[in-house]
Amino acid sequence: MPWLFLVIGGLFEIGFTISLKYSENFSRLWPSVSFAVCICLSFFFLNKAINGGLPIGTSYAVWTGIGAAGTAIAGMIFFKEPAAMLRIFFLMLLIGSIVGLKFVSGHE
Secondary structure, three states: OHHHHHHHHHHHHHHHHHHHHHOOOOOOHHHHHHHHHHHHHHHHHHHHHHHOOOOHHHHHHHHHHHHHHHHHHHHHHHOOOOOOHHHHHHHHHHHHHHHHHHHHOOOO
């Protein structure tokens, strides 16, 4: 269950970074509200994962990795950011590292 909480927290991290972009420096109400809700939920689920027995170092690395990779992919899809082959290659390395941390952590 802690891994599920960690993934959910990572997904909310993607949500708060996308909301940050749409908030236009917190000048737009609903994207700013979305940012606040997503960041609170993201940290809530990160906390649940850590208190559920996952090591803090692994949890933080996976949480930020999900957020970083997901935000970069969302940027390519929604914001027309470059999708160069090298960028995709390094995103795949990041995702592979996240999966690798799951396998070597020794927890559920």
